[in-house]
Structures are given as C-alpha cells and as structure tokens.
Amino acid sequence: MSIIKLKNVSKFYYSKGVITSGFSKINLSFDMGEFVAITGESGSGKSTLLNVISGLDSYDEGEMYINGEETSHYTEKDFEDYRRKYVGNIFQNFNLVNSYTVYQNVELVLLLNGKSKKESKKEVLDLLKKVDLYKFRNTKVSKLSGGQKQRVAIARALAKDTPIIIADEPTGNLDSRSAKGVIKLLNEISKYKLVIVVTHNFEQVEEYVTRKIKMHDGRILEDKKIKDIESIEDKANQTYKNITTINKFKLGIRNAFNIIPKFVLIMLVYLFITVSIISEYATFKEQEYIESKSGNNYVFNNNSDKRIIIKNNNTPFNEKDYENITSLDNVDYIIKNDLLLDTKINITDNENYWINGSVNNIENFKDKVDIGRLPKSSNEIIAETNIDDYYLNDQAEDILNKTLYIQNLYTAEIKKSSPIKIVGIKYKKSIQDYGTIFYMSEELIDKFALELSQIYSDINILFKDKYIDNHIISNEKVPKGETYISNDLSYQCKNENCSDEHILIETLNIYTKENLDLKITKMYNKQNMQSLLDISDFDENNGNIYINPDDYNNLFNKENYQISVFVKDPLKLENTISALKNMNYQTLALKDTLVSSSIVQALKILKTTVTIILCIVLFFISYFVIKVILKSRNKYFSTIRMLGATKKISKQLLIIELLTVSNLAFFSFMLVIYLNSINIINIKFIHTILTYLKFSDYLLLYIILIMMSYLISQKFSKKLFKNSAMSTLREEI
Ligand code: ADP
Numbered sequence: 226m227s228i229i230k231l232k233n234v235s236k237f238y239y240s241k242g243v244i245t246s247g248f249s250k251i252n253l254s255f256d257m258g259e260f261v262a263i264t265g266e267s268g269s270g271k272s273t274l275l276n277v278i279s280g281l282d283s284y285d286e287g288e289m290y291i292n293g294e295e296t297s298h299y300t301e302k303d304f305e306d307y308r309r310k311y312v313g314n315i316f317q318n319f320n321l322v323n324s325y326t327v328y329q330n331v332e333l334v335l336l337l338n339g340k341s342k343k344e345s346k347k348e349v350l351d352l353l354k355k356v357d358l359y360k361f362r363n364t365k366v367s368k369l370s371g372g373q374k375q376r377v378a379i380a381r382a383l384a385k386d387t388p389i390i391i392a393d394e395p396t397g398n399l400d401s402r403s404a405k406g407v408i409k410l411l412n413e414i415s416k417y418k419l420v421i422v423v424t425h426n427f428e429q430v431e432e433y434v435t436r437k438i439k440m441h442d443g444r445i446l447e448d449k450k451i452k453d454i455e456s457i458e459d460k461a462n463q464t465y466k467n468i469t470t471i472n473k474f475k476l477g478i479r480n481a482f483n484i485i486p487k488f489v490l491i492m493l494v495y496l497f498i499t500v501s502i503i504s505e506y507a508t509f510k511e512q513e514y515i516e517s518k519s520g521n522n523y524v525f526n527n528n529s530d531k532r533i534i535i536k537n538n539n540t541p542f543n544e545k546d547y548e549n550i551t552s553l554d555n556v557d558y559i560i561k562n563d564l565l566l567d568t569k570i571n572i573t574d575n576e577n578y579w580i581n582g583s584v585n586n587i588e589n590f591k592d593k594v595d596i597g598r599l600p601k602s603s604n605e606i607i608a609e610t611n612i613d614d615y616y617l618n619d620q621a622e623d624i625l626n627k628t629l630y631i632q633n634l635y636t637a638e639i640k641k642s643s644p645i646k647i648v649g650i651k652y653k654k655s656i657q658d659y660g661t662i663f664y665m666s667e668e669l670i671d672k673f674a675l676e677l678s679q680i681y682s683d684i685n686i687l688f689k690d691k692y693i694d695n696h697i698i699s700n701e702k703v704p705k706g707e708t709y710i711s712n713d714l715s716y717q718c719k720n721e722n723c724s725d726e727h728i729l730i731e732t733l734n735i736y737t738k739e740n741l742d743l744k745i746t747k748m749y750n751k752q753n754m755q756s757l758l759d760i761s762d763f764d765e766n767n768g769n770i771y772i773n774p775d776d777y778n779n780l781f782n783k784e785n786y787q788i789s790v791f792v793k794d795p796l797k798l799e800n801t802i803s804a805l806k807n808m809n810y811q812t813l814a815l816k817d818t819l820v821s822s823s824i825v826q827a828l829k830i831l832k833t834t835v836t837i838i839l840c841i842v843l844f845f846i847s848y849f850v851i852k853v854i855l856k857s858r859n860k861y862f863s864t865i866r867m868l869g870a871t872k873k874i875s876k877q878l879l880i881i882e883l884l885t886v887s888n889l890a891f892f893s894f895m896l897v898i899y900l901n902s903i904n905i906i907n908i909k910f911i912h913t914i915l916t917y918l919k920f921s922d923y924l925l926l927y928i929i930l931i932m933m934s935y936l937i938s939q940k941f942s943k944k945l946f947k948n949s950a951m952s953t954l955r956e957e958i
C-alpha cells in the first residue's frame with residue numbers, strides 16, 4: 226500500500242478575487258524507500274504540491290490518502306498530528322534557529338518530541354556524526370556555511386524520525402560540492418524512508434534518485450522510474466510524545482537569553498514597566514498617607530499621625546496594662562495623662578515672654594538639643610519648636626537664662642514659688658508641626674494633670690447648706706483633713722467664726738465621683754495669708770479654698786481612664802491598632818478624626834483615575850514595543866511548530882520566555898531596592914518606595930506585573946498563531 230496517494234487532486238489560490246491554479250488533477254502515489262525528484266520550471270506547481278503532501282496546505286479537489294486513509298475530513302489538528310507523525314521538512318533556506326548551536330538545533334526536535342536532554346544526547350551526537358558536523362556541534366548555526374546549514378536541517382529532519390522527508394529545493398542555495406553532499410545524504414536516508422526532493426537541477430540528483438517527476442503548468446508532464454527500490458518495512462504507525470514540562474521551562478528560559486539584543490530590549494521594557502508601576506504606586510501611597518494625616522478637627526490639639534487614644538472599658542489603666550502596651554512592637558511610648566497633649570500651657574516670665582505650647586514627658590525626648598543642654602533637675606525643661614519660632618529662636622539665649630513660671634491652667638495664677646527654667650531647645654523642621662512642645666519631668670506633669678482634672682471635673686462645694694463656686698487650691702501648709710478659707714466667708718458662720726465648721730466637696734468627671742468632708746480650721750486675711758499659706762498676693766488669691774495636697778489628689782483622682790499611645794512607625798499604625806483591639810482596648814487613631822475638604826477628596830479620586838490610566842497606557846506601550854521586538858520571533862515559532870510543537874506548546878514556550886524576563890526585571894529592581902535599604906547604594910526616589918511599600922504591596926505589584934506580561938504573551942501569541950505556521954513559513958520561503 227502506498228504511504229501517500231493523490232487522486233485527481235487540485236489546488237487553487239484565491240487572491241484579490243483572482244483564482245490561480247497551483248496544480249490540477251494530479252494523480253500520484255508514493256512508497257517507502259523511494260527517492261523521488263520533482264523537477265519543472267519555476268511556477269510549475271512543485272512547491273504547492275509538496276506543501277499539500279506535507280499537510281502544510283489544504284487541497285481543493287480530489288482525494289489524498291495517507292497510509293490508505295482518506296483525508297478530506299481532516300481538521301487542522303489532524304493535519305498537525307499527521308505532520309508530527311509522518312513528515313520532516315527541509316527547506317531551501319534551512320529554517321534553522323540561527324541563535325542556537327548546531328547541537329541545540331537538532332536537540333530541539335527531540336525535546337519537542339518528549340525526550341529528555343539526557344536521552345537526546347547520544348542521538349544528537351550520532352546524527353551530527355552522520356552528517357559530518359560533529360566538530361561543529363557547539364558552533365552557532367549563523368556561523369555555518371550554506372552546505373553545513375542544510376546538513377544540520379537534514380540531521381534535524383532525521384532526528385524527528387518520520388517516514389517521509391520532504392525537501393523543497395534543498396540545494397538551491399548551495400555550491401555544487403555542498404549540494405552533492407546533501408543529495409548523497411538524502412539518498413542514504415531514502416533506504417528506509419520516502420524522500421521527495423524538488424530540484425531545478427536534475428543532473429545533480431540523477432545518479433541517486435529512483436524516480437523522476439516532471440511538472441509543467443500545474444500538471445504532471447513525466448513520471449519515470451529510474452531504478453528499483455529495495456522494499457523496506459513500513460514505519461507508519463509511529464507514536465510521539467509531547468515535550469516534558471521541565472524541558473518546556475529549559476527551552477523557554479534558553480530562548481529568553483538566546484538573542485542578546487532581544488533579551489536586552491525586552492528586559493529594558495519590563496524594567497521600565499516595573500520601575501514606573503512600583504514608583505507610581507509608592508507615590509500614590511505617599512499621597513494617600515500625607516492626605517490621611519492632613520485635615521482638621523476641633524477636639525484635639527495634638528493630631529500626630531503616630532497617636533492612638535485608647536480606653537479600657539471605663540476602668541483605669543494599671544501598671545500591667547502599661548507594661549503590656551509598651552511591649553508591643555511598634556509602640557514608642559505612652560502618655561498617661563493624655564489630656565495634657567490637647568492642652569496648651571503658658572510659660573512666662575510674667576513680663577516679656579509668653580510661650581505657648583503643649584506638654585510631653587522628658588523621657589520621650591530622645592534627640593539632642595540644638596542649643597543649651599539636657600535638664601538635670603525636675604524644674605528644668607526642654608522646648609522643642611519650629612525652626613522659625615520668634616521667641617525661641619531669635620531670643621533663645623536670653624530665654625535660656627530666664628527664670629520662668631508656668632501659668633496655672635485652672636486659675637491662670639502665676640506662682641512665683643515654683644520657678645522653672647528652659648535649659649535646652651530643639652528645632653524641628655518637619656512638615657507636620659504641632660507648635661511648641663515642652664518636655665518636662667513627671668513631677669511637673671503631675672501638677673498639670675491635677676489642674677487639668679480640675680478643669681474637666683464638675684466641682685460642687687457645699688458650705689453652710691449652700692453651694693459656693695470658689696476655687697479649690699492645693700497648699701502644703703494645710704494639714705490633711707482640714708481646710709483654710711477666706712475670712713470673707715466668715716459672715717455666714719455663727720459669731721463670724723467658721724472654725725470647726727465643715728466644707729463638703731464633691732467632684733465629678735466622666736469616669737469618677739469623689740467626696741471629701743473637710744474641717745475648717747483656719748481663716749486667712751490680708752495680714753496672715755503670707756504666714757499661713759506662704760502666699761504674698763492676697764488680692765489675687767483671696768477667696769480660694771486651700772486644702773492639703775493629698776486631699777486634693779484624692780479629689781481629682783489621677784487614675785488614668787484614657788491614655789495615648791505613640792507609635793514608632795505611623796505607616797504601621799493599623800497593626801498596632803489591631804493589636805490593641807485584640808487586648809480589648811477601645812482605640813481611636815488621631816488621623817481618623819481629621820476631616821479633609823471636599824477638594825482634597827476630589828483630587829484623590831482624580832489621582833486614582835490618573836494612576837489607573839497610566840497603568841493601562843503602560844500596558845499598551847509595552848505591548849506594542851514587545852510586539853515589535855518579538856516580530857523577529859515569528860520564524861522561530863513557525864519552525865518549532867513545523868518540528869512538532871503544537872500551538873499550545875508554542876504559546877507556553879513564549880509565555881515562559883517572557884515571564885523569565887519579567888521576573889528577572891522585577892527581582893533586579895527588588896535587589897536595587899534592597900541594596901538601597903542596607904545603604905550600599907543611595908537612590909533618592911527609592912526612599913519613597915522603601916518608606917511606603919509593605920511586603921503585601923510588593924506582592925500585589927508582582928502579581929500585577931506577572932499578569933501584565935502574561936497578557937502580553939497571550940495577546941501576542943494569539944496574533945502570531947492566528948495564521949497557520951506554514952503560511953508564516955511560506956512567506957519566508
Ligand atoms: P514552483 O514551486 O514550481 O516554482 P509554486 O508551487 O510556487 O511553483 O507555484 C505554482 C503556482 O501557484 C504559480 O502560478 C504561483 O504563482 C501560484 N502560487 C503559489 N503560491 C501562491 C500563493 N500563496 N498565492 C497565490 N498564488 C500562488
């Protein structure tokens with residue numbers, strides 16, 4: 226039975242409404258062992274015939290049988306299978322992979338047909354010996370002569386080990402000596418295959434071929450047997466396997482680096498995408514962050530983005546709480562009396578200077594001072610202020626030497642008996658500016674805490690069955706359980722003597738209620754005020770109710786029901802908040818209390834839109850650039866399809882190739898970022914990336930990039946493989 230049989234087969238070409246005949250009413254049959262030469266002038270239909278026999282092209286009329294099977298119902302996939310099983314092609318211009326070595330070209334066929342690299346090795350080397358190219362096995366194909374190239378193509382066709390070898394003018398580009406070598410080789414092969422050769426030059430093949438077919442104008446002019454063939458065994462029932470996954474990756478990766486200029490260009494494109502997307506994203510995050518901490522609220526004075534206010538279910542915080550909270554990763558410090566943060570105090574010499582600012586604990590001052598020194602005693606403080614503060618910059622030297630006082634928050638009194646000193650000044654120039662901060666000892670802070678507590682408490686003073694609204698002031702001269710009141714109140718008492726009468730004080734704030742019953746033991750007047758209470762300015766202070774500091778403390782209980790936590794890294798604020806929530810505290814991040822204007826909101830939407838559009842534009846730019854670069858790969862992919870790779874496998878190879886480069890680009894940039902983070906290199910715009918991106922952001926960006934390069938390969942391969950491999954090949958022939 227003939228392996229190929231054509232019965233009245235015709236092929237027409239339709240182009241621009243014109244029908245041309247490729248060949249018509251051809252009747253031919255071919256057997257294994259034949260070495261057939263097809264001759265005829267140019268345009269006589271030889272190539273068309275070979276393409277139809279190879280399954281590269283369809284026919285329009287008649288019947289073609291493969292191994293006795295009629296093929297009119299064959300789909301493209303059936304012909305793909307047929308080619309893989311039956312046909313090895315050799316072309317006039319070789320269709321080798323020029324960037325591969327001789328060895329790799331032959332090996333490629335074996336890998337595509339499911340062999341391992343190890344299995345392939347002996348076979349490839351044997352074949353190279355057979356075509357006398359062993360010496361050149363590691364030479365790039367582009368460096369070979371035409372004759373050598375064609376011998377590689379033959380070795381490759383042999384490696385595919387199909388029963389039919391079809392060669393379209395294999396010697397067309399060769400000098401006569403090389404041509405002779407190629408024909409001899411084909412002759413040898415034909416002993417156990419069917420070899421069909423198209424040639425212009427019949428004399429060259431005459432002494433080897435078993436049959437001559439001459440074509441003219443699409444018809445057979447002559448079909449002549451030249452010599453007998455030895456009958457050989459039918460190898461028609463070949464099986465084939467697909468390329469293994471590991472080799473798919475090896476090939477894809479090899480292709481990524483194979484052609485250096487192509488690799489460099491694609492790498493540049495991916496680097497461009499990677500760098501622009503990552504930095505754009507970082508800028509976006511930066512903007513988002515800056516916006517998140519801008520804005521205003523009317524409740525808090527300290528709007529630091531590092532601050533979280535926490536409460537403990539209306540119970541006071543204890544040492545254990547403080548310990549647990551401070552041990553959290555990102556927690557920098559705790560401010561126990563956090564009302565202080567939102568209260569401004571005045572520090573003054575009661576003459577020239579009135580410096581307004583908020584209070585912080587000296588323990589939280591971790592910088593160096595710019596002028597002056599650190600405090601040595603509990604009444605020495607440090608001021609941290611904006612670089613262009615009028616008092617604390619221009620008149621700093623003067624202020625450092627002044628005796629100053631803190632104005633009482635509650636009474637506005639300036640108490641000369643407890644002087645303080647600003648001993649050091651720190652200038653800051655950060656964009657976020659909360660005004661001046663006074664860092665002071667715990668002792669001083671506690672005083673404010675009491676004064677503050679007084680401001681935030683409702684105080685009811687019951688004296689002689691009446692409520693009075695005099696100030697309550699702590700004074701060390703008053704014994705515990707007693708109180709000194711102004712003589713002015715004595716008219717209400719019997720005989721104007723209030724001694725042994727009682728005053729009832731009740732304090733209420735949001736968390737607590739305290740009651741205190743004090744016995745009036747002394748009454749002060751202008752004359753005795755200094756000796757009784759150590760207070761000189763009677764007019765200023767007359768009317769106040771003086772009590773013992775311990776009693777005062779009990780009234781304005783200093784247990785903390787609300788504290789503020791300051792974090793080290795405001796970008797990790799959310800983590801700290803969830804950790805605190807897990808510890809069952811109620812939290813309020815200061816930055817969430819800020820309200821930004823609607824213009825800011827609109828700008829934000831605009832920016833997001835711009836970012837998205839930018840990503841889309843980037844995608845298309847890269848797609849078109851990569852498309853142009855990959856155009857040169859058309860030939861490669863047609864070649865491997867001709868060698869037995871399916872559409873799907875070719876596509877996967879392309880995807881692996883592009884993913885290799887995109888990964889390389891991504892991780893190179895990651896390396897640059899890393900080197901920046903450990904200060905080996907120092908690139909400014911990378912600082913933004915380092916500051917604002919977290920691991921999850923990198924992961925997200927990585928996925929976006931990989932998806933983009935996957936989409937690019939997907940889109941490109943669709944285009945590449947839309948035309949059958951053979952029409953792409955034909956254009957090249
Ligand atoms: P040969 O290989 O013998 O030189 P071909 O098989 O290439 O001849 O061409 C046979 C005929 O078919 C010619 O008339 C040629 O113009 C025509 N032909 C070949 N390929 C195409 C094609 N792709 N489109 C239209 N006509 C074609």
Ligand code: MG
Pocket residue numbers: 271272273
């Ligand atoms: Mg031709």
